[in-house]
Each structure stands twice: as C-alpha cells, then as structure tokens.
Amino acid sequence: MYPKSALNSLALLLAAQQCTASSSAHKRHGSHMAMHEKVAKRSATKCKLPSDAGLYKVPGGLNGGFALSPDQECTSGSYCPIACPSGQVMAQWDPDSSYVYPQSMNGGLLCGDDGVASKPFPKKPYCVDGTDTVYIVNKCGSPASFCQTVLPGNEAMLIPTIASAGGKAKLAVPDASYWASTAAHYYINPPGVGSEGCIWGDNTKAVGNWAPYVAGANTVANGDTYVKIGWNPIFQFEGAGLEKTLPSFGLEIKCPNGGCNGLPCSIDPNDGLGAVNSGQAASGAGGSSFCVVTVSKGSTANIVLTSGDQLDVDNQAFYDHVNHIEADLDLYFYYDEHHLNYHVHHHVHHHNYHLHHDFHDYLHHVVNYNHIVNLYCREDHHFLYPHLQSPQDYCLGLPDPPQRQRRCLFGERN
Template sequence: MRFLEQKAAVGAAIVLLAAASEARHTHNRPVQLETLERRHGHGHSHNKVHSSRADHKDEPALEKRDICSFPLTAGLVAVTPGSENRGWAMSPDQACVAGKFCPYACPPGQLMGQWDADATSYEYPASMNGGLKCDSGGIIKKPFPNKPYCYKGTGSVYAENECSQAVAYCQTVLPGNEAMLIPTLVGAGKTVELAVPDTEYWASTAAHYYINPPGVSTEDACVWGDGSKPIGNWSPYVAGANTDASGETFVKIAWNPIYTGESTFQNDLPKFGVKITCQGGGCNGLPCSIDPSEVKVNGVTSGNSASGAGGGNFCVVTVPKGSKANIETFDVGGSGGGGGGGDETPEPSSSPDPTPT
C-alpha cells in the first residue's frame, strides 16, 4: 500500500509518494492521503471485488436464521436491496452471514461509525471488517455500542455540479471490500457535502470517490462494472480527501488509471471536466483542474501534478483549517468549463445538516 503526503514549501504544494512505514517514520507530518489505486497484494483489482461469489462459492448452505437483515430503521442507505446483500454495502451476490462483519452506506456527508475494534491497521483480511457484526441466529451487534451508526465528516469538501445533468459520486467501502458502492447524487446546479474523515476514522484512512459522467444514475454507477461503459469503477475521474490532526484537509482529483490504461475508451476524451476551487482563500496547490477541452487524456492543469499508482495523473490541494473546497464538475465547452483554480468560489447553498444516526 502506498500513501500520499503533501507539505507546503515556498508557497507551493510538494507531493511525495511513499510507503506507509516510511511516511510514518521519515516525515515530520503524518500520512495525509492514500493513493486511490491501492493494491493489497492478495488479488484485489478492478476486475474482482473482495468476497465475490468466487471467494465463497464453496461455503456450506446457510439456514435463514444465520443471515442478518439490513436495519431499515437506522437511517442508513440501502445498497442494491433487491440482491443477496439485501441493502448492505457488500457485493450484490454476498449475504450478511453469521460470523462476518457487514458494512453499510451512510447518507451524504456522513461516515460509517462502526467496524471491528480489533482491526486497527490497513491489512487484509482485517480491512474487510467494517460495519456491524452478524452473530448466529441473525442477530446484529454494534462493535461500539455507544457510538452512532453514522456520523458527520469534517465538512471541508463539497461536490459542486455545474453540469446540465446530475452527477453520481460513488464512494469506496473501507473498511470493507473497497468497491465503489456508497452513492451521492449531485443534481444539476447543486452542491452537496462529501464525507471527509479525520484521523479518528478507521486506521486514519481517507475517503475515495469515483466521479461518473453526467446523466448516469447512482443505481447504474455505484455498482462494480464490466468495462463496457465508462461508468462506475471504469469512470474517467477519481477523487480523495481527508483531514489531518491540525485541521488541514487534503483534496485530490485524478484520472482513473483503469480508464486511461486498460479500457476500450482510453483514447476518448470525456465530455465533462473536474476541478478544485476554494472557499475563503488560503488554499495551496491551485490551479488543480482536468479540463478535456484544454488537455488530452491523462492531462492535468497544475503546477504540482504527478503520476500515481497505475499511471493516473493527479493534483492535490491543501485546504487550511476553517476553509472549504469544492470539487466542481462542468460540461466541456459550457459556461462552467474553464481551467479552474480561482481562490474564491461562492459558498454552497445551505441545507440542513443530516442528523448522525
């Protein structure tokens, strides 16, 4: 596993890629933002999700009482509820069975607040143990009984959609199988808070999102795809964010290395772009933009762009404590299709904060 660390130097962001152990012991600042294309070294790739049917096809048949039902009244977001997972943030062909931890999706802006208390580092198979514990008899238990199912993130990053159609953001499930199953739909002209973790989140990991083309529903986008369309895990862009102990937030946008390197549409320019803008000023790393009307596939407009795992190019912006950043999507050639990078953007339209569940 590789991590991304950013430091400020002479008014510019310096991006360093390092192994987790090296980052923890060599640099003065803690690890900030993991790379979006992570490999465990145990068979995880874009063609295979952890715990797919192939991983458990030889398990004995389970009685109905050994399957845990999704908690419909807990304020959670059901993922493919008509499939075998029955709403849990798991592969559609995987049931929540006795002896397993079962992750779940939270409303936009909120993070999963339950996971295996013994899983304290990003190592397989413990990294799969997110959510609630399913015990025999179909009884679900909270690992942390006094904590909510979901809680609000740091509130430092928003998704702003200047496209003419809605845009689906699909967050990966971690701890869990790391498939992009957690949906956030941003309507045309709307701004929605994204869930951004701080160091209290599981193993101090970051949030990761796949950004789909305008007009694709979350039902179609936030499922593991087969590469026939540039959506889901094959979408052109990815993003990530986390907040460190000092209150600084690190926001990353990148080309999806699967789109640029292994897909049948690797030479096709997307019809929308993405950029990071800053509310309140003080952000470091602007401009940070991917505008297909100005760059080719895998091109990034930034003074500090770099290439990540799998060859996907990216840029990172540091957001000071108290400020906020927008990840803005825009139609190429439209009024929102500029190169990005201004220090000021309007405050997002306010909406009531969701109540932690």
C-alpha cells in the same frame, strides 16, 4: 513539493485509491466475494439491515441493503459494512481490524448466530458526520454521482453522493479518528449517471470502477484537509477503447473563501487524456496523473464539475470581468519551501474596491505554477489585461528563488 507533514496522510490517500483502481484490486474483489461465499456455506443464518438506522440501502440481489456486492450476503460470523447518508462516514467496524487483508474487510455490523446485526461499538451511532470540508458543485446540466468505496469493506464503489444539475452536495470526509486513519475515495461518473452507476462494472461503459476520474479526501489531526482529483488508471490504461472517447466534463478544485495551497488543480479533457493542470501534478501507483490541494483548517473546498462548453463560457465571463475592472492591482508572487503559491494584494485609486472572487479564480487558472517562482514583470513593470492569458510571454525569469517577492502592476486595458 508537498509539506513533509502531509506525506504520510497523502500516502494513505493516494495508495488506497490507486490500489482500488488497479486491475489487481479487481482480482482482489473476486477473492473478497469468495471469502463471503465460504462464510455463507458454513451457515445459513442471514442478518437484516436495521430499518430504523437511517442508512442508505445498497441495491442488490442478495446483499439485503448492506454495502456488499449484489451477490454477497450478510451471514452469521461476518462483518457487514453499511452505507451512510451523504456527508456521513461509517462509525462501526471490527475493533481488532487493520489495513491488512482480510481484516480490512471487517467494516460495519457483526452478524450474529441469532440473525441480528449488532454494533461492534454499542455506544457509538451507526454513522457520524464527516468534517464538512469538501463539496461537489455541479455546473453541468444533468445530475452527477460520486461513488464512494466501501472501506473497511470490499472497496467496491457502492455508496453514492448525488449533486443535482446546478446543485451542490456534501462529500463524506473522514477525520483522523476514522478507521486506520484512511481517506474517503470516490469514482466520478459522467453527468447523467446517478446511483445506478455506483457499481463494479465492466469496460462496456465508463461508470463505476471504469469512470474517467477519481477523487479522495481526508482531514488530518491538525485540521487540514487533503483533496485529490485525478484520472482513473483503469479508464486511462485498461479501458479497452473507453479511453478513445474523452469525458465531456472537467473537474476543478476551488476554495471559495481562500485558505488553500496547491491551486490550480484541475482536469480539462480538452487538454488530452491524462492531462492535469497543476504545477504540482504527480503520477500515482496506477500511472495516472493527479493533483492534491491542502485545505487549511476552517476553510472549505469545492470539486466543481463543468462541461466542455461551460469551461469556455466561464473563461469568457472571467475575461469580460477583467475588461471592466477599473483598478490597479498589486500582485505579489511568493515562494516558500513547502508550497508554490501566490498571494494577491490589491488597492484601488479613489475607490474602496474588493477584488471579485471570479477574477481571483481566473488568475489561479491561467497562471501556471511552474512559472510563478520565476516570474517578474517586464522591464517597465506593466502589461495589460489582454495579455493575462499568457503572462509568461510578458515576464522574465527571477535570478534565483531567494528573491521571493516581486511586484507586478497590472494596468487597465486600453
């Protein structure tokens, strides 16, 4: 289960994402547009996006580069959301707004009767850096786009973060001072789809709000960051046939320097529609499964995109690495009331050897957290590397949770 201190933050992170992904949100999107159309009818004065602010210009016919849908205009008396560069979050919104419609629409700049879009907080910049805690790592052969929803705003997925093929990109993660303490929410397009896929689309193509996966992240007051990945319920349950073709890529949250709770947390489409690899997987309001990782203050997490073929290659690379380790490993399984974790402690006879991160990641990947609290080695306290792929076959159940630590010795392969 998740820490009690995290529940409020998780509720905001998960509820907002699932609402955006739901069909009711699609209907609400239409009402958002209608409100802006009424405003436009009252006044013909239009505002322009500041040209010297370093903002991302959202493409569209009428939006003028603001983070509005293509058929929306920024007109006098209305708030017009802005799209910040990758890694940054919006720092301007209606000071009196709250997470209640229609106030939740009031993000960005205030369009005046003089046609000038001004800052509600004059002394603050247009955008500020996020917490630099979550990154995209794209191991696929084509660029990948994460589409951030506009909030406060119409919650359309218009703001792209692009990770080049084999590259890395920083996601915008807000801290607790962000509007209504909300999280950033993303729709994850298939590799090969760029910023053009950050749209409110339709069920003819698995992009934008019909993309197969979603993600979310926010940093809370104590410095911890919550990162979520999951299936998009619109894709899974309302795909009108889209769901019959499973995604060609998977997701996995990895923490290169440790400091994370909730691993493993991954999605491999080869496991089937809606499957999530996590001992703490849960279902959201839209009915789709997700998992959440807590990233401790000072640590970072990567959302790794990998194609189906590369998933197999990576596992083989881990296995090959295991076969060549000339070391004895002491594994300690540890359980507490809030997290189901294990901590790896190791030593090497006659060598000052440090365990390779890939092998550590492999252990996270192959050991199902549902089993960890009940694992200990078979009676001879020894099994071999070839059995790592199914360690539960070589272990017996712990008598009860109070026996919280057991030692398992992993011997070398014969």
